[in-house]
Amino acid sequence: MDINELVEETGRLVAGHYVFPELGERLRLLLAERRAAGYYRGAADPAALAELVTGDLQSLNGDLHLRLKHHVEEIPALPGDTSLMEVMAREARERFGGVARVERLDGNVGYLELRPLLYPLSMAADQLNAALRLVADSDALVIDLRGNRGGDPATVAFVCGHLFDEPTHLHTMNFGDGTASRQSWTPFVPGPVFGGEKPLAVLTSSGTFSGAEELAYDLQQHGRATVVGERTGGGAHPREGFRVHPHLEVTVPTGRPVHPVSGTNWEGTGVVPDLETADGEALAAALTRLAR
Structure with a gap:
């Protein structure tokens, strides 16, 4: 070395x-x-x-x-970001595309746990779509991000596409290298979806980070969901990874998202819950709130 x-x-x-x-x-x-x-x-x-x-x-x-x-495991010696994407793709296959648990709780409340990442859609679209369709007919929904450490903004938009009824502007990404700003909107999702009217809660912890924070923040700022749990980690800037050693990756933030409602993002502050509770009490608190 x-x-x-x-x-x-x-x-x-x-x-x-x-x-x-x-x-x-x-x-x-x-x-x-x-x-x-x-x-x-x-x-x-x-x-x-x-x-x-x-x-x-x-x-x-x-x-x-x-x-x-x-990285404990050696990063494959492939050019550019390809090596790191290979590692992520293998993990996504082993983790069912990040769908950790999907369940129907009492009162026809859907429960969807997404962890450890919101993997790129090329690795996880089928699994996410299947899970979101399973909960589409729920009367209320809990999305658990307490164990989610981040992911792809396009995947955030895809999940949000199941949770709004109309095309919704999620953020505008600004870059430091002169690249033109890029807007993120919810995509059209064919088939049954949970939609934009039924009660929705998102669970967070202090370990919820990056893309998972964006999902909670977007839903909260648009008034679509109640965020329950702990203040999140505070990492808003998407990053690129560069292999510089078989076990070392330089991760560099390359963009800054600006939300159309708040005019800012959650960098450094985290997502502040609407209902603040300890990590282990978040689900019970959310179910109580949804039952009102």
């Missing part, structure tokens, strides 16, 4: 891709200064180096998506 090369490459990637270009350059210089001072020299293994570098990357603005991420 050549620590100097790894840190230098990490800084280059951050400076070249971060959604806030000026801050990205400041971080590159910070890593270079710390490297020259020998700060990373004592890292005994990739995991230790990842912890040290991540601390520096998050030291200026606390962006939790900006990190040198350690």
Whole structure:
């Protein structure tokens, strides 16, 4: 493991891709200064180096998506993001596309648990669609995101497409590299859907993060769902991953979503529940709220 090369490459990637270009350059210089001072020299293994570098990357603005991420399993040696997508695709197959549990509770309340990720639709569309159709005839619905650490914005829009009756603007994504802004809207979903009128609750925990936060935030800001549980982690900026070592990935936020209702997002603040409860009490609290 050549620590100097790894840190230098990490800084280059951050400076070249971060959604806030000026801050990205400041971080590159910070890593270079710390490297020259020998700060990373004592890292005994990739995991230790990842912890040290991540601390520096998050030291200026606390962006939790900006990190040198350690993978226990080796990242396949494929070009660009392809290697990381291969790892995710394998995980999606093993996790039924992120559909952890779907159930009919007493009172014809549907319960859908999505974890650990909202996988890209290329990996999970069939499983998600099947699960959402199973709960479409429920009189009320609980979507449990307490164990969900993020995912693809297109998957967020797909799930929301089952929960609104009309095309709905979810966010506008702004980029730091001059790329034109891009709007996200709910897609048309054929067949039976839960729709936009029946009661809906979303469960969150302090570990709910990234794309899972977007799902909760979009539904909450449009007045479509009651969020129940804990304040979420506060990571709004979507990121790209770059393999720099068999066990290390540089993750760099490349965009900033702006919600049409709030004019901002949940970066740093998290999604604040409408009904705040401890993680383990969220489902019971949500069912009580839905029964009113």
